Amino acid sequence: MTSAKKLLIQNGIIVTCKSTAPFEGVSFKGDLLVENGIISKIDTKISLDGLADVDVIDATNKLVVPGFIDTHRHVWEGAYKWMGDWTLFEYMAKTNFLLANRVEAEDAYISQLVGNLEALNAGITSIVDHSHLSSSEAVVDSIVDATKKSGIRSFFCYARMEAFSEAFSGGTPNKEWQMAQIKRLASELAGSDRITLGLAIDPVNDAFYDDIKNELFPLADEHGIDIFSTHYVGGPNGFGAGGSHAFASRGLLDNKSILFVHATSLEPSEYENIKKSNSGVSVTPEVDQGMALGRIVGFTAEDAGIRVGLGVDCSTVVGGDMFAVMRSMLTYQRRLENDEYLQRGELPIHLKRKAQDVFRMATIGGARAIRREHEIGSLEVGKKADIQLLDLTSPSMLGAERNPFQAIVLHATVADINKVIVGGEVLVDRSQPSSAGVFTKVNWSEEVKKAHESLERIRSKFQDWEGEEEQSYTGLRQGMAAMGLKFAA
Numbered sequence: 500m501t502s503a504k505k506l507l508i509q510n511g512i513i514v515t516c517k518s519t520a521p522f523e524g525v526s527f528k529g530d531l532l533v534e535n536g537i538i539s540k541i542d543t544k545i546s547l548d549g550l551a552d553v554d555v556i557d558a559t560n561k562l563v564v565p566g567f568i569d570t571h572r573h574v575w576e577g578a579y580k581w582m583g584d585w586t587l588f589e590y591m592a593k594t595n596f597l598l599a600n601r602v603e604a605e606d607a608y609i610s611q612l613v614g615n616l617e618a619l620n621a622g623i624t625s626i627v628d629h630s631h632l633s634s635s636e637a638v639v640d641s642i643v644d645a646t647k648k649s650g651i652r653s654f655f656c657y658a659r660m661e662a663f664s665e666a667f668s669g670g671t672p673n674k675e676w677q678m679a680q681i682k683r684l685a686s687e688l689a690g691s692d693r694i695t696l697g698l699a700i701d702p703v704n705d706a707f708y709d710d711i712k713n714e715l716f717p718l719a720d721e722h723g724i725d726i727f728s729t730h731y732v733g734g735p736n737g738f739g740a741g742g743s744h745a746f747a748s749r750g751l752l753d754n755k756s757i758l759f760v761h762a763t764s765l766e767p768s769e770y771e772n773i774k775k776s777n778s779g780v781s782v783t784p785e786v787d788q789g790m791a792l793g794r795i796v797g798f799t800a801e802d803a804g805i806r807v808g809l810g811v812d813c814s815t816v817v818g819g820d821m822f823a824v825m826r827s828m829l830t831y832q833r834r835l836e837n838d839e840y841l842q843r844g845e846l847p848i849h850l851k852r853k854a855q856d857v858f859r860m861a862t863i864g865g866a867r868a869i870r871r872e873h874e875i876g877s878l879e880v881g882k883k884a885d886i887q888l889l890d891l892t893s894p895s896m897l898g899a900e901r902n903p904f905q906a907i908v909l910h911a912t913v914a915d916i917n918k919v920i921v922g923g924e925v926l927v928d929r930s931q932p933s934s935a936g937v938f939t940k941v942n943w944s945e946e947v948k949k950a951h952e953s954l955e956r957i958r959s960k961f962q963d964w965e966g967e968e969e970q971s972y973t974g975l976r977q978g979m980a981a982m983g984l985k986f987a988a
Contacts, residue, residue, distance in 0.1 A: 504552060506533040506923050507545060511558025511888065514903040515565055515878040516859045518866070524855045526903045531563060533884040536692070536922035541880060556925075560892050561917060562903050565878050566624025566652075566885035567821040568865030570781035571728065571760045571810030574653075575607055575632040575642055577614020578950045582815040587736055587790040590816065592975040593968040599632055601960045606953040607632060608641035613950055614814060615649035616938055621820035621913045624652055624885035624921045625865070625875055627758065627781070627810070629699045629728045631658035639680060643687075646694055650926045650940050652885060654869060655688070656728040657681055658699035659715065678714065685722035692922060697726030708749050716755060726869055727757050728781075733764025734793045735984065743772040752776040756870060760810070761786075762800065763793030770803045779868030780805055782860075783812035784827040790816070797860065798832045798852065808865030809857070825857040825908045854908035884923040889915050 507530065514526045530545040531538060547553065579598065582590055602610070618626050628646070633639055639657070646653045659677045681698070688696045698715060702708045719725070731742045742764060746752050752772055759765070759773070760781045773780070782797040801807045809824050811817065832852050840847045866876025875883050889907065891899055893915045899906030919927035929937050936943025961967055976986055 504535055504923075505550060506554050506556065506884070506920075507531075507547065507550065508533075508556045508558050508563055508886070508888075509545070511561045511563035512891075512900060512903060513541065513563045513878055514907070516855070516863045516876075518863050518872045518877045518879060518882075522859055522863055524858065524904055531878065531886075533920075533923040536884055536924070538878060538880055538882050538884050541878065556888070556918070558888055560890065562889040562891060562896075562899065562907070563878065564622070564887050564889060564903075564907065565862045565876060566887050566919065566921065567622050567861045568625040568808060568869075568876055569618060569623045569810050569821065570627045570758065570779070570808035570865045570868050571629055571783055571812055572614070572618070572626055572819075573631060573813055574614035574618075574626065574628045574646070575602075575611050575630060576813060576815045577612070577617055577819075578610035578953065579815045582813065583789075583817065585790075585816065587732075587792065588975055588979060589972050590790070590813065592972040594815070595631065596975065597968060597971045598957070599634065601957050602632065602634075602638070603956075604635070604637035604641040606957060607638045608645045609946065609949045609953045611642045611645035612649055612941070612946060614819075615646055615651045615653070616941065616943070616946075617814055617819040618811075619649060619651055619919050619921075619926055620916070620937065621822070622887040622889075622916050622919055623821055624887070624919065625654070625871075626651055627654045627656060627697070627726070627728055627869060629656050629658065629730075629760070631699060633658060633677060633680065636680065639684070643684070643694070648941065650693065650921055650924060652875070652883070652921055653694045654697050654726050655684075655694050656697035656699040656726060657684060658701070659710075674710070678718065681715075681718060682722070685718075685724065689722075695726065696722070696724055697728060698724060699728045701730050702745065708745070708751070712749060712751060716751070719755075725756070727755065728760060729757055731759040731762050731764065732792050736792060742766075743769040743776075743778065747772045747776075752778065758868060760812075761792050762796050763787055765796045765800060767803070770800075770805065773800075773805050774803070777806070777870060779870070780807050781810045781868060782807060782828065783810040783824070784831055785817040785824060786812040788827070788831065795828070795831050797828050798856070801860070801864075806864070806867040806870075807860055808868035809860045820913050821861050822908070822911055822913070825854075825861050828860065829854065829857045829908065853904070854902075855904040858904050858908055884920060886918075886920040887916055888918040888920075890917045 509530045513529050516522050516524045529543045532540040688694050757778045762780045780800045784795050787795050863876035866872040895910045927937050
């Protein structure tokens with residue numbers, strides 16, 4: 500593709516949910532015109548007459564679909580695929596308290612780049628990056644530079660992690676330095692179309708809630724920051740205990756919207772707090788189930804009128820694509836509801852939850868969860884041109900025209916994605932295989948070499964990697980048990 504400011508996608512089947520209630524899904528054969536990164540026209544046929552400086556994509560036998568929105572991921576972990584059999588606290592001990600201390604700027608760059616490219620490769624065009632690796636200015640800059648290089652649309656939520664470290668590992672306070680980093684990033688990223696600065700806030704004690712109210716939120720107001728990501732697990736895990744009540748009781752939802760991640764302890768008494776503040780919930784069904792985080796509240800919250808999006812969370816623990824996330828969410832909910840029938844000795848006449856429901860969560864639902872439904876999440880005139888094309892000639896997609904939503908959710912894989920476009924720019928293109936890979940801005944073969952070199956550097960910093968991991972995990976378990984958490988015998 501050239502650097503033309505116009506892009507015309509012709510002859511495709513456009514599949515999207517609308518951005519206003521009831522967010523119904525539509526699909527039809529048509530053309531889509533992009534100008535300066537924005538969808539300017541959608542019609543059954545758009546003529547090239549009068550259009551100059553335009554690139555044309557023939558989408559015959561293609562579904563034209565909004566890019567997925569991942570509302571929660573720790574992108575910096577992208578190159579570390581060995582954590583799938585770990586519990587939550589095992590992951591924390593071995594990753595946040597051990598591996599992170601051995602990741603230097605060069606390592607952070609390549610793993611962050613890999614994480615973002617993995618998402619783009621899977622049709623994810625927007626990502627809420629809960630970035631909790633902030634050990635030095637050089638590391639932070641490397642992470643931001645890698646995000647820029649990838650071209651993804653990132654809602655980059657910088658985590659003020661020193662309070663977390665103090666509470667759980669006795670770390671040295673570093674608040675002043677991290678506050679300075681936030682100010683610097685706010686200035687440097689101002690006006691960026693691809694990277695929007697947010698804040699990752701995980702209160703672990705009353706003092707941190709006070710910091711949010713008295714320091715972080717005023718700083719956010721000063722710099723126009725309006726995306727705040729917080730983990731809310733609760734239950735035996737104990738993270739984010741109190742959920743929205745803890746924020747609301749301190750006045751922190753009076754004029755702020757929070758993205759509550761996991762929300763596995765969400766109670767009906769919280770619904771009004773979350774709805775009134777236009778806050779959202781990010782559900783990560785694969786990690787929620789695999790790490791024993793609790794019940795998955797996606798449909799429960801959505802039925803209550805809450806804004807709900809989907810997320811991968813750790814692509815070190817589960818796959819990095821939204822197809823698996825959608826299927827996991829849908830299967831979990833269907834199992835719950837089908838079990839109710841079976842326990843009564845009945846059979847369902849129809850399935851209550853449809854594929855289109857989780858497609859909605861993965862697209863416009865994610866946009867609504869971060870209050871960006873006016874910009875992204877659907878294919879409509881005036882929206883940013885974040886688009887993926889899926890191949891209808893692959894074995895898993897034949898016949899998809901009859902019900903594209905079912906085909907996308909229940910049958911599609913990453914291999915079926917033909918192109919991924921962000922802001923009108925083609926970033927993934929499988930139509931022209933190259934030894935350099937499918938990414939248009941990155942030579943994948945070269946980046947793979949850098950990733951392998953980084954892993955060797957990290958490995959060299961351990962005398963007994965597995966032994967040190969187990970020692971870290973044992974120490975964390977003992978510390979958490981002393982705080983009242985109960986681990987199985």
